[in-house]
Structure formats: structure tokens, C-alpha cells
Amino acid sequence: MNSTPEQLRFASIPAHSVRADFAGGGLSSDLGPVLxxxxxxxxxxxxxLAAALPxxxxxxxxxxxxxxxxxxxxxxxxxxxxxxxxxxxxxHDPMFKLGAAxxxxxxxxxxxxxxxISRFEHAASRQDIxxxxxxxxxxxxxxxxxxxxxxILDLDHSxxxxxxxxxxxxxxxxxxxxxxxxxxxxxxQSGGLIAAVLRPGRRPFGEENxxxxxxxxxxxxxxxxxxxxxVRGDGHFxxxxxxxxxxxxxxxxxxxxxxxxxxxxxMAEPTRLRAIDRWVAAQSQDVVxxxxxxxxxxxxxxxxxxxxxxxxxxxxxMALGENTRFIVTSLPGLDAGMLYEDIYCARGQAENYIKxxxxxxxxxxxxxxxxxxxxxRLLLHAAAYILHQQLRTEGLRHTALSQAQPSTVISKLFxxxxxxxxxxxxxxxxxxxxxxxxxxxxxxxxRLYLATPxxxxxxx
Numbered sequence: 001m002n003s004t005p006e007q008l009r010f011a012s013i014p015a016h017s018v019r020a021d022f023a024g025g026g027l028s029s030d031l032g033p034v035l036x037x038x039x040x041x042x043x044x045x046x047x048x049l050a051a052a053l054p055x056x057x058x059x060x061x062x063x064x065x066x067x068x069x070x071x072x073x074x075x076x077x078x079x080x081x082x083x084x085x086x087x088x089x090x091x092h093d094p095m096f097k098l099g100a101a102x103x104x105x106x107x108x109x110x111x112x113x114x115x116x117i118s119r120f121e122h123a124a125s126r127q128d129i130x131x132x133x134x135x136x137x138x139x140x141x142x143x144x145x146x147x148x149x150x151x152i153l154d155l156d157h158s159x160x161x162x163x164x165x166x167x168x169x170x171x172x173x174x175x176x177x178x179x180x181x182x183x184x185x186x187x188x189q190s191g192g193l194i195a196a197v198l199r200p201g202r203r204p205f206g207e208e209n210x211x212x213x214x215x216x217x218x219x220x221x222x223x224x225x226x227x228x229x230x231v232r233g234d235g236h237f238x239x240x241x242x243x244x245x246x247x248x249x250x251x252x253x254x255x256x257x258x259x260x261x262x263x264x265x266x267m268a269e270p271t272r273l274r275a276i277d278r279w280v281a282a283q284s285q286d287v288v289x290x291x292x293x294x295x296x297x298x299x300x301x302x303x304x305x306x307x308x309x310x311x312x313x314x315x316x317x318m319a320l321g322e323n324t325r326f327i328v329t330s331l332p333g334l335d336a337g338m339l340y341e342d343i344y345c346a347r348g349q350a351e352n353y354i355k356x357x358x359x360x361x362x363x364x365x366x367x368x369x370x371x372x373x374x375x376x377r378l379l380l381h382a383a384a385y386i387l388h389q390q391l392r393t394e395g396l397r398h399t400a401l402s403q404a405q406p407s408t409v410i411s412k413l414f415x416x417x418x419x420x421x422x423x424x425x426x427x428x429x430x431x432x433x434x435x436x437x438x439x440x441x442x443x444x445x446x447r448l449y450l451a452t453p454x455x456x457x458x459x460x
Contacts, residue, residue: 026094026105026421031431031441032079032414033099037071038448039391045383046070048139052131056123064112069120070380071100072111078384080410082362084121085114094420104420104427121368124376132379133195137219139386140187140194147224152188153216154350155233157181157204160364167371170201180366182378183209185216186353188232188346191389193357196382198366198375206239214245217252226251230331232347235259238328240304247306247330255329255344258311264300264326271296272315272324279317291318295336300328312336312344352405357385360406394451395444412437413444 010018040046050067064072076082076090090096091111094104102109112120124132160180162169171178178201185195195216199208217229228251231237235257246254260268271294279292294315301308309328313336316323327344334343357363363381366374388406396402401409416437419430435441 026419028093028095028418028420029416030079030093030095030414031416031418031429032410033075033096034429035391035395035413035444035448036075036078036387037099037101038445038452039387039395040071041452042394042448043139043143043386043390045139045386046074048135048142049132049383052135053128064116066120068100069112069117070383072096073117073120073380074383074387075099077361077381078387078406078410079414080407082365082381084117087112087114087117095418098420098427103422105422121376121380122370122373124372126372129372129375129379132376133197134215134219136196136379136382136386137194137216140192141220141223143192143390144224147227150228150230151220151224152230152232153194154186154188154347154353155209155213155231155237156184156186156347156350156354157236158184158354158358160198160201160358160366162201162366164367166366166368166374168200172201172203174203180374183212184350184354184357186350188230188350190393191349191353193353193382193385193389196357196363196378198371198378204236206241209237209239210241210245213242217246217249221249221252229253230255230343232344233257234347240302240306243309243328243330244306253330255327255331255339257344258326258328260324260326264311264313265324267298267300268296268313268315268324268326271313272322275315275317276322291316291323293337295340297336312340314340356388356405357381360410361385361388395447396440399440399443401440413441 006021008020010020012018046067049070050065053066055062055066072087073084075096076086081090091113097104097109097111100111102111158181159172159175159177160182161177162179166180169178169180172181181199181201181204183195183197183199183204184193186193195212197212213231220227220229231246231252231254233256238256238258243254243256246252275292275294278294282289282292296313296315297310298313299308300311309330312327312329314323314325316325327340329339331339361381361384363378363385365381366377368374368377385406388409392402392404392409396404396409401412404412416435417432421428421430431441
């Protein structure tokens with residue numbers, strides 16, 4: 001028995017009662033799928049991912065190709081429907097069917113059910129995960145029309161808390177939770193996602209970081225042989241394995257946070273004392289500074305390092321106390337203050353990118369019963385992030401939403417009521433006459449349409 005009420009009751013207005021039903025027919029609450037499709041046709045993301053997945057199913061029983069499944073799942077995630085079970089309702093939504101290049105009112109053109117989506121995610125093998133991960137790196141490389149002069153790769157691990165019995169979810173003392181600890185790699189200048197690697201919740205080893213980065217850097221170097229690459233990250237990455245790998249590659253540098261030790265603290269003592277003296281002297285001034293910061297540098301070689309590198313010191317004193325920090329880098333030139341404040345601290349923007357991926361696009365919804373299925377799920381969410389990032393930086397450039405996070409784009413542009421009419425040789429979408437983003441949609445859709453390759457338009 002269907003428990004959904006046939007009518008919804010609302011507070012009345014003078015001389016009129018207010019009721020609602022679900023008999024709207026060709027209506028949808030989502031404009032988003034056709035906007036994401038416009039971006040996808042430009043960059044070829046789902047086509048690239050589908051090409052990386054060999055279909056081992058018996059084709060006699062296949063109703064939905066891998067490209068169809070990828071398109072449906074990634075678009076639904078990109079529109080705010082991260083639960084695979086949402087497909088049970090959305091498979092009949094006219095706009096999601098239109099986003100998948102299907103006729104909106106063809107009963108035989110329904111999209112995949114939640115069960116089919118689940119089987120797709122759980123069918124992923126190790127080789128599939130590797131090939132899709134490679135495809136994401138290739139997608140990033142293809143986003144450049146010509147080789148860039150320089151690239152900054154921001155590395156960061158992020159907590160993915162687990163609340164069930166997911167395999168390889170371990171207790172991590174730093175976060176105080178049972179979790180996965182995926183590695184994210186972003187373009188530090190554009191926010192483009194390069195790789196998302198799901199990994200167990202234990203602290204990463206240096207060999208593991210080096211193994212992942214060797215594959216990414218090698219792939220990028222094949223396409224951009226003359227590009228200078230700077231690898232940037234916090235203290236998780238200042239291990240000898242990764243630093244030695246980067247040092248062995250031409251035109252590649254690193255800048256990492258570095259944990260202090262007694263020897264470094266002794267070397268930093270003169271600068272730290274000067275900072276304290278300046279803070280004490282500043283207390284007698286009319287205007288007391290928020291903090292006193294002094295920078296210094298020295299050559300340092302840890303016991304596990306093959307050679308000495310530059311270690312930069314920030315000696316900071318403020319009302320809350322001292323804040324002494326160290327970073328290690330292979331970058332020559334530039335003074336310690338500029339390297340720390342202008343180059344290293346800029347990696348904090350990667351935290352915002354991770355929030356976009358986790359909070360806005362629910363990339364931490366890794367609740368599958370298989371670790372490989374969770375790996376595939378993370379990659380699908382990463383693909384949704386790529387579509388949003390391209391939509392924001394290209395389709396929405398120089399608009400009010402050019403810096404908007406995905407949740408804002410979803411609420412303002414994607415969640416718009418649409419009436420769909422299917423005629424003999426065209427499909428008409430009626431949007432609300434009082435749409436507050438009418439001019440913005442006009443600009444965006446024209447950009448997407450004009451930038452779509454003619455072959456994609458003809459084939460669709």
C-alpha cells in the first residue's frame with residue numbers, strides 16, 4: 001500500500017483552501033542535469049571514464065551501458081542526490097532522462113534503478129579503479145589547451161568518518177574516529193581535481209605517498225615536459241621517500257610542512273628570542289601589533305634524508321603565546337618570509353576544495369560493504385566535482401556565481417522547477433516566469449551551447 005498521501009494540505013488564504021498533489025506529470029524540480037550535460041559535452045568527462053571501464057557483462061542482458069550509468073550517477077550526485085537509492089524515483093524524472101540524452105516521456109527509456117547502480121559500484125575491480133583514476137588525471141591534463149608554464153599540486157589527506165562495518169576503516173587517533181583517510185590532489189591555482197585516492201584510516205606511510213605521486217607526476221610529465229611543477233603539502237608528506245622522488249625528477253620542486261625536533265628548536269632559538277623581545281617591547285607602544293613574526297632559514301639534514309635541504313622558520317609571538325613553525329623546501333631563491341606566507345600558506349585553499357567535495361557533494365558517503373566499491377564511489381563524486389569546477393570556472397566566469405561553491409550553484413541554478421513538453425521534433429522546457437536568475441541562465445546556457453563541439457550537438 002502506498003503511504004504517500006494523495007493530497008498535501010496547506011494553510012488557507014481568504015476564501016480559498018490550498019491543496020497540492022503529485023499529478024503534475026511533465027514537471028521536474030531540477031534544471032541541473034541539462035546544465036551538467038552541457039559541461040560534460042564540452043570536456044568529455046563521462047565518455048572518458050566509460051572508455052576506461054571494460055564492460056564484462058553479458059550484453060544480451062544489458063539495458064544500460066556503462067556510459068549511461070556513469071552519466072546518471074554523476075549527474076545525480078552533482079545535483080545533490082548522493083544516495084544511490086534516489087535513482088528509484090529519479091529514473092523517471094523527465095529532466096534527468098533528458099540529461100542522459102533520452103526522451104523525457106518514453107516509458108521504455110527509464111534510467112537505471114538503485115539496485116543497478118549498486119551492482120555497478122560493487123562490480124569494480126582493482127584494475128577498474130586504477131584505470132578510472134588514470135582517466136581523471138588525463139581529464140585534468142586535457143583541460144589545458146597548451147602546456148602551462150607552471151603547476152602547483154596541493155596534497156592533503158581528509159577524514160572520512162565511517163559509522164558501519166566498512167572494510168579497512170580504522171581508528172585514527174588524530175581525528176578521534178574510525179574512518180578512511182583519502183588522499184586528494186588538487187591544482188593549487190585553478191582548484192581542478194587531479195586525483196582522489198581512497199585509503200585506509202591509518203596514518204599514511206612515506207612509501208605510499210611516493211608511489212601515488214610517482215604515477216601522477218610521470219603522467220603529467222609525459223604531456224608537459226617543460227612545465228615546472230611544485231608539490232605542496234603539510235607535514236604528512238615531508239618524508240624522505242617523497243622528497244627523494246621529487247628531487248630525482250627534473251624541474252620539480254616541493255614545499256612541505258615539517259615537524260619540529262630538539263635540534264631544530266635549538267637552531268631556531270636565537271630567532272625565537274628576538275621575536276619574544278620585540279613582542280615585549282611592543283607592549284609599551286600605543287598601538288600593540290596582533291603578532292610579531294620573524295623568519296629565518298638554515299640548511300638541515302635529518303638522519304633519514306639523503307642530503308640537506310632548506311628549512312624555513314617562522315617564529316611568531318602573539319597574545320595567545322608562541323607559534324613556531326617549520327617548512328622544508330627544495331625551491332631556490334626567494335626569502336623565507338615570502339616562501340612561507342605567499343607560497344606555502346596558499347595551500348590552505350585546498351581545504352576549501354575538500355569542503356566542496358565532502359560537504360557539498362557528499363564524497364564521504366562511502367558506506368558500501370566493499371572497499372573497492374567505496375573507491376569507485378569516491379571517484380564518481382570526484383567526477384561530479386570536476387563538472388562543477390568546470391561549470392564555475394568556465395560557464396560562470398565573470399558572473400555573480402564565478403566563485404560560488406557547489407551547494408550555492410545547486411540551490412540557485414539547479415533547483416528550478418521545469419515544465420517539460422515533448423513535441424514531434426523538439427523538446428520545450430518552461431521555466432518560472434519569475435525566475436530570479438533569468439539573465440544568468442541566459443548567459444550560462446549560451447556559453448555552454450556555443451562551446452559544445454558540433455559533433456556532440458549532432459549526435460545528441
